[in-house]
Amino acid sequence: MSDLDDFKATYFDECSELLTALEEEFAAIEAGERDSDRLNAVFRAIHSIKGGAGAFGFSALVGFAHAYETLLDYVRDGRVELTDEVVSLCIRANDIVADHVNAAQTGEALDADYGAEEKARFDGLARGDSGEDDEGGEPLEDFDIDFTPVMVNLGHAEGEAAVEDVFDVPPMAPAEGSWEIRFTPHRALYARANDPLLLFRELAALGTMRVKARMGQVPPLSDFEPFAVYCSWEISLSEPSLTEAQIREVFEFVDGDCDIAITQAGAVPAADLEAMEEDLLADAGEADLSSLLALTEDEMAMPEPEAGIASLLDFAPEPKPVAASKQDRFEEAPSLSFADLAATIAPTPATAPKPVAVAPKAMVPANSDGEESHRSNGVQSIRVDLDKVDRVVNMVGELVITQSMLTQQMDETLRARYTELVRGLEVLAQTTRGLQDSVMAIRAQPVKSVFSRMPRLVRELATKTSKKIKLETIGENTEIDKTVIEQLSDPLTHMIRNSADHGIESPEKRLAAGKSETGTIRLSAEQAGGNILIIVEDDGAGINRERVLKLARDKGIVAPDFTPSDEQIDQLIFAPGFSTAEAVSDISGRGVGMDVVLSNIKKIGGSVHVRSWTGKGCRMTLRLPLTLAVLDVMLVKVGESPYVVPLSSIVETMQCSRASFERVPSGGRVLQVRGEYVQVIDLGKRFGLAKPTGTADQFVVLCESEGSQKVALVVDDIIGQQQVVIKSLEENFERVEGIAGGTILGDGNVALIVDVQGLRTTHLHQNAA
Amino acid sequence: MEALSLRDDLGDRAAAAGQNSLQLIAFSIGEQTYGVEITTVREIRAWNGATPLPNTREYVRGVINLRGTIVPIFDLRARFGDGQTSPTKNHVVVVMSVGDKWVGILVDAVSDILTVNRDDIHNVPEGNSIDTELLNGIVTHESRMVGLIDLQAVVSGAKADA
Numbered sequence: 001m002s003d004l005d006d007f008k009a010t011y012f013d014e015c016s017e018l019l020t021a022l023e024e025e026f027a028a029i030e031a032g033e034r035d036s037d038r039l040n041a042v043f044r045a046i047h048s049i050k051g052g053a054g055a056f057g058f059s060a061l062v063g064f065a066h067a068y069e070t071l072l073d074y075v076r077d078g079r080v081e082l083t084d085e086v087v088s089l090c091i092r093a094n095d096i097v098a099d100h101v102n103a104a105q106t107g108e109a110l111d112a113d114y115g116a117e118e119k120a121r122f123d124g125l126a127r128g129d130s131g132e133d134d135e136g137g138e139p140l141e142d143f144d145i146d147f148t149p150v151m152v153n154l155g156h157a158e159g160e161a162a163v164e165d166v167f168d169v170p171p172m173a174p175a176e177g178s179w180e181i182r183f184t185p186h187r188a189l190y191a192r193a194n195d196p197l198l199l200f201r202e203l204a205a206l207g208t209m210r211v212k213a214r215m216g217q218v219p220p221l222s223d224f225e226p227f228a229v230y231c232s233w234e235i236s237l238s239e240p241s242l243t244e245a246q247i248r249e250v251f252e253f254v255d256g257d258c259d260i261a262i263t264q265a266g267a268v269p270a271a272d273l274e275a276m277e278e279d280l281l282a283d284a285g286e287a288d289l290s291s292l293l294a295l296t297e298d299e300m301a302m303p304e305p306e307a308g309i310a311s312l313l314d315f316a317p318e319p320k321p322v323a324a325s326k327q328d329r330f331e332e333a334p335s336l337s338f339a340d341l342a343a344t345i346a347p348t349p350a351t352a353p354k355p356v357a358v359a360p361k362a363m364v365p366a367n368s369d370g371e372e373s374h375r376s377n378g379v380q381s382i383r384v385d386l387d388k389v390d391r392v393v394n395m396v397g398e399l400v401i402t403q404s405m406l407t408q409q410m411d412e413t414l415r416a417r418y419t420e421l422v423r424g425l426e427v428l429a430q431t432t433r434g435l436q437d438s439v440m441a442i443r444a445q446p447v448k449s450v451f452s453r454m455p456r457l458v459r460e461l462a463t464k465t466s467k468k469i470k471l472e473t474i475g476e477n478t479e480i481d482k483t484v485i486e487q488l489s490d491p492l493t494h495m496i497r498n499s500a501d502h503g504i505e506s507p508e509k510r511l512a513a514g515k516s517e518t519g520t521i522r523l524s525a526e527q528a529g530g531n532i533l534i535i536v537e538d539d540g541a542g543i544n545r546e547r548v549l550k551l552a553r554d555k556g557i558v559a560p561d562f563t564p565s566d567e568q569i570d571q572l573i574f575a576p577g578f579s580t581a582e583a584v585s586d587i588s589g590r591g592v593g594m595d596v597v598l599s600n601i602k603k604i605g606g607s608v609h610v611r612s613w614t615g616k617g618c619r620m621t622l623r624l625p626l627t628l629a630v631l632d633v634m635l636v637k638v639g640e641s642p643y644v645v646p647l648s649s650i651v652e653t654m655q656c657s658r659a660s661f662e663r664v665p666s667g668g669r670v671l672q673v674r675g676e677y678v679q680v681i682d683l684g685k686r687f688g689l690a691k692p693t694g695t696a697d698q699f700v701v702l703c704e705s706e707g708s709q710k711v712a713l714v715v716d717d718i719i720g721q722q723q724v725v726i727k728s729l730e731e732n733f734e735r736v737e738g739i740a741g742g743t744i745l746g747d748g749n750v751a752l753i754v755d756v757q758g759l760r761t762t763h764l765h766q767n768a769a
Numbered sequence: 770m771e772a773l774s775l776r777d778d779l780g781d782r783a784a785a786a787g788q789n790s791l792q793l794i795a796f797s798i799g800e801q802t803y804g805v806e807i808t809t810v811r812e813i814r815a816w817n818g819a820t821p822l823p824n825t826r827e828y829v830r831g832v833i834n835l836r837g838t839i840v841p842i843f844d845l846r847a848r849f850g851d852g853q854t855s856p857t858k859n860h861v862v863v864v865m866s867v868g869d870k871w872v873g874i875l876v877d878a879v880s881d882i883l884t885v886n887r888d889d890i891h892n893v894p895e896g897n898s899i900d901t902e903l904l905n906g907i908v909t910h911e912s913r914m915v916g917l918i919d920l921q922a923v924v925s926g927a928k929a930d931a
Contacts, residue, residue, distance in 0.1 A: 398837070641821055687823030729822075732870045733832070733841040737824045742832060742839045750820040750832045750839055 011052040013383070015101045016449075018045040022094045023452045026087070034082050040256065042090075043072045047253050049097060053104065061100040064115045068093045071122040073252065080125050089125075093118055095456050177207070177242040182261040184232035189257035196233065202250045207239025386482065389442055396432070396439045397630050397725035403432045404722050405746030436630065444479035447525045447534070450488050451476045454496055454523060461500035468507050468517055469500055474524035480532050484624055487604045488534070491597040495536040495620050496521060498594065503540030503618050513615065515539065527626070531648060534622040543612035545569045570610045574598040605631075605646075605726070605740065607757050631743070633724050635751065636701060637717035639689035642751040644724055644743060649756045651702045651710060653718055671712045673702065681759055682714040686738065703756045711760050726753065791890075793883045793908075795915055796863060796876040798846050798854075803876075803916045804883060804908070809865045813879055816860035827853055830875055833862070840864060841924075842873040848903065848923055867920045874923070883910050890917065 022045050025038050050065035072090075074080040096115040103110045181203075185196055203209055212234040219230070237247065244262055251260050407425055415422050451473050458471040480488075504510075504519030511517055522537040545566060552558040552572050564572070573594045601608050606624040625631070625648070633644035634653070654673075661669040661680050669680040680700075683689075701713045724743035729736060729752075740755035793804035794813075812835070819831030819842045828847035832839045842862060846854045854860065854875055862873040890906040893916075905917040 394837075689821065689823065727837070727839045729832070729839055732839060732872060733822075736822055739823065742820075744834045744837065744839075748834055749818070750834050752820065752822070752832075 008056060010383075011056065012101065012105050014052065015049055015105075018049055019094065019098050019101065020449060020452045021045055022097075023455060024448075026091050026094060027455065029082075029087055030091070036076065039072065039076050039082075043069065043076060044253065046072060046097065049101065053101075056104070058100070058104040060110065060112075060114075061097070061104055064093075064100055064119055065097060067119045067122040068097065071126050073249075074126050086125065089118065089121060091459070093122070095459075098456070177240045178236065178238035178264070179242065179244065179247055180263045181235040181237060181247060182232065182259070183235060183251075184259040185229055185254070186257050186259075187227065187229050189254050190227075190229065192254075192257060194254050194257065199250055199254065200233075200235070203235060203237055203247070206246055206250070207237050207242050209235060209237045211235050386443075389439075393439050393443065394725065396436050397723075400432050400436050400630065400723055401725060401744075401746060403428055408720075408722070408746070440481070440626070440630075441479075443482045445482050445485050446477045446479050447485060447488070447532075448476040450485055450492060451523060451525070453489065454492065457493060457496055458500060458521060461497060465501060466506065467500070467504055467519060469504055470518050470520045471496075472520060472522045472524075474522065475526050478525040478527055478532060480525075480624065481626060484532075484604050484606075484626075487600055488622075488624070491600045491608075491622065492523070492534070492536070494594065494597045495622075496523070499536060499538040499540065499618065499620075503538040503542070505541050509541075528623075532624045532626060534624065535619060536622075537617065537619040539617040542614045542616060542618050543570055543573065543610070545612075545614070548572055567611070570612050573610065574608060602740075602755075602757065631724050631726050631753070632721065633743075633753070634701065634721050635719040635745070636683075636699070636713075636715040637719060638683045638687060638715050641689060642719070642745060642749065643683065643715070643754050644751050645701055645703065645713065645754045645756065646740075647721060649703045651704045653699065653701050655699055657698065671700065673710070673712070676710070678702065678710045678712045679760075680712045680714060683754070684714070684716065686759065711756065713754065713756070713759075724751070724753075789887050791885050791887055793885060793915065793917070794863065794879060795881040795883050795910075796861065796879045798849070798877050799851075801916065802880060802910075802913055803845070803918050805863070805865060805918050805920065807882065809867070809920065810863060811866055811871060812864040814862050814864065815858060816856045816862055816875060817858075830856075833873060835864060835871065835873075838871065840871050840873050842875055843923055844875045845918075845923070846875075846877075865920060867924055870924075872920070872924050874918075874920075883915065885910055885915075 022042060025042050025045075029038050029042075046065050046069050050062055050069060053061040053065060068090075071080065071086075075082050075086065080086065093115075096118060099110060099114070102108075183196070183199070185194075189196075200209070200211055214232045214234060215230060217230040217232075218224075247262055248260075251258070403425075407429060410422060410425065454473070455471050458469050461467075462469040499521045500519075504521070505513065505515075507517045510519060520539050522535070524533075524535045524537075526533050526535075549558065549564070549569050549572070552569075552575065553560055557572065557575050558564060574597065575595065598608050601622055601624070604624065606622055609621045609623070610618065611621070612618040631644075632647040634647055634650055636643050636645060656671070661671055662677075664670055669682075670677040671680050672678075699715050699718045701715060701718070702710055703713060704710045724745075727742045727744060727750075729739065729742050736752075738755050738759045740753040740758065742750050742752050745751050792807040794807050794810050795802050795804045797803075817833070819833045821831040822829055822841070828844045830842040830844045830853075832841050834840075844854050846852065854877070856875060860875060860877060861879050862875055863879065864871060864873045866872075885908045890908045893901045893904045893907055895901060903919055903922050905919045908915050908917060
């Protein structure tokens with residue numbers, strides 16, 4: 001069953017991609033790009049979700065998606081006009097589809113009538129415009145997604161030479177409800193990994209079908225191009241009361257990727273039929289190859305040339321009962337590809353061996369390479385376990401460190417003596433850098449995947465709070481490490497919820513304040529050096545500082561005699577324990593779970609900064625590392641121990657004597673740097689590694705994290721800059737205050753990474769306490 | 770007891786793997802012998818220094834690099850309240866797994882691999898809270914008393930109260 005689980009996992013992966021795509025399409029449609037390409041893309045996405053859902057038996061999802069799809073189809077046909085109302089209904093429908101997918105994934109049951117209202121509106125819209133057409137109102141229970149009907153005899157394992165598919169009833173008795181379909185796939189159809197066989201299967205469910213392959217286009221083997229499409233099909237389908245629309249529906253999914261001609265069977269002009277036969281006769285010369293082609297979607301039989309022609313012209317070689325064999329036929333069928341074709345062509349010299357002998361040999365199981373090259377034409381991609389990539393990233397990280405260690409150990413005398421070695425090391429440095437960048441790029445993903453979930457959130461919040469809110473997203477193609485992206489979703493949700501809930505005012509209040517009725521939340525991502533900045537900005541009321549400060553005093557977070565600056569007050573909303581359920585209702589500003597935001601962001605080595613303008617809005621900035629794996633750091637010594645400070649937070653380093661620190665009344669010490677007083681943290685003291693205090697000169701590392709005030713870290717020595725691979729302390733131990741993690745130095749020793757932001761906050765609290 | 774260990778020495782694996790016997794790695798701290806179940810031991814290595822961890826209790830000696838992974842080292846002597854070990858090159862770190870974590874324990878020396886009978890494991894006598902807290906039981910082996918270390922207890926509460 002694990003196979004099935006794998007398929008399911010793949011399906012849900014695809015669903016989330018498709019849902020993301022849907023959001024994008026509708027964002028464009030909402031913005032006025034109402035062209036057929038967008039609609040087709042939407043339609044395909046919903047159809048794909050429905051198809052997979054059917055295969056796994058998620059009937060609620062299938063039902064809803066089907067109704068939605070029907071509406072989309074009518075919109076595409078122009079039978080239903082794409083009004084704003086329809087667009088917003090569709091957007092709502094996307095959300096419902098997402099919920100259904102989510103429910104299917106987690107196994108949670110949604111209300112039985114969840115989405116029923118929307119479904120009814122689809123049906124209403126569809127019916128309203130479609131008149132007597134019964135298709136739109138088709139009861140959903142009738143929607144047969146299980147594809148059981150396989151009444152196709154797809155070839156002749158016994159070797160009866162035949163290149164056509166035969167169904168129980170010999171056709172050519174054109175009756176009412178008999179249709180002739182000419183189906184000519186384009187290259188794109190295969191490129192999108194569609195399989196004509198599946199279409200035939202669906203057609204076969206509609207009525208009695210026979211399929212004939214046309215191979216007049218097949219070139220001599222020397223000109224044969226594996227990716228070209230040489231094959232088209234004639235299908236005759238009969239079933240009383242079968243309508244053209246039903247047939248069209250089967251081909252909907254490949255619309256635009258193939259040519260379809262559907263004619264009433266009786267209507268086929270005799271001349272056409274003759275031409276058709278000539279076509280088929282023309283194939284005779286290469287019947288061995290062309291019959292193979294005819295079978296690429298079925299199975300490989302290897303008819304003798306004569307037999308091939310005969311069968312081409314002979315419409316009904318004994319219809320075979322297929323009960324036993326149809327199942328496995330179908331299982332084999334999709335796995336056959338041009339690769340097999342190539343494999344089978346080889347053993348088919350002019351002598352044309354007897355089919356009986358060859359047929360089994362020809363049924364080579366598809367090799368996956370062939371499949372791959374057959375299917376993917378555009379950008380090729382593979383799904384890889386993140387674990388495997390992580391391992392590579394880690395090893396490259398180690399390589400980078402070893403390389404920089406080697407470089408460091410080349411002292412001047414060695415450099416002078418071994419110039420070749422130095423040059424070699426330089427090349428190695430370049431290569432490892434390149435390797436590192438490429439490996440990192442593998443993990444990089446556009447933030448789009450997170451951003452695209454937010455419009456929905458904002459819509460929901462707007463409905464819930466009866467506000468008018470517009471979401472703007474900027475820079476959604478900015479790429480960040482996958483693990484960072486994964487950690488981003490929760491904090492972003494919190495931040496946007498805060499903006500919508502507490503920041504943006506009600507329409508009346510906004511109008512009264514002279515602002516536009518609709519509030520705007522702007523979500524943007526940009527790269528800034530080795531960091532990514534994610535900014536959530538709103539034009540709401542801003543943080544109510546008085547209330548925040550009062551609450552913080554009540555909770556003992558700020559000492560009564562301490563008056564924090566405006567900026568410090570804003571920052572207070574991240575203080576742990578500050579936001580409780582009670583606080584939420586009390587504070588018109590922020591407060592809901594913002595400590596969660598902070599802790600999540602700190603976990604991935606980032607920082608949060610908030611800035612508020614009373615009455616004008618609020619801006620929260622997340623500063624995130626590009627990657628979690630490698631960090632540029634400065635190596636320092638505190639006591640006898642090596643520590644590293646992330647380079648991204650270092651402003652400058654300097655040497656000064658202890659005498660230049662000045663005491664402030666609270667007992668803390670400050671350092672004057674060019675007229676600015678900076679809080680001093682003596683790492684040795686702070687970490688309990690106190691050395692006998694001398695008057696010797698100390699080194700100071702001046703740090704600054706996003707928007708916060710600077711802080712001066714006192715260390716005993718500065719060793720140098722290097723790159724390190726971040727290792728977790730928590731993996732085998734637990735979180736240590738003031739330490740962001742560990743790393744392994746070139747000499748094999750462990751150095752701890754200083755958590756500058758963490759030091760500051762704890763320090764602040766200690767001062768306040 | 771004698772008989773059992775003799776049989777083991779002869780390589781009677783069936784007895785060793787028998788449900789009722791237990792193989793221990795025994796190590797010493799001063800005059801005392803302690804043991805842990807052999808299956809939890811991952812590696813034994815010589816003391817080679819550790820990077821101290823700030824804001825932790827005195828029995829947390831710091832962290833070492835175990836082939837790319839950071840592993841904390843606990844000073845067992847200090848954990849028993851006997852003051853920190855002054856480690857030399859002859860001191861030994863026993864790396865063990867506790868749950869899904871790997872931890873190292875600094876001891877004076879590893880002495881032996883013992884096979885004991887589960888039935889011979891006694892409860893720790895009430896009285897000294899450190900003993901009852903950190904030991905799972907006591908077993909006698911060749912007239913030596915061996916304390917069975919409760920690893921989970923040893924490594925818990927490592928953070929200093931701030």
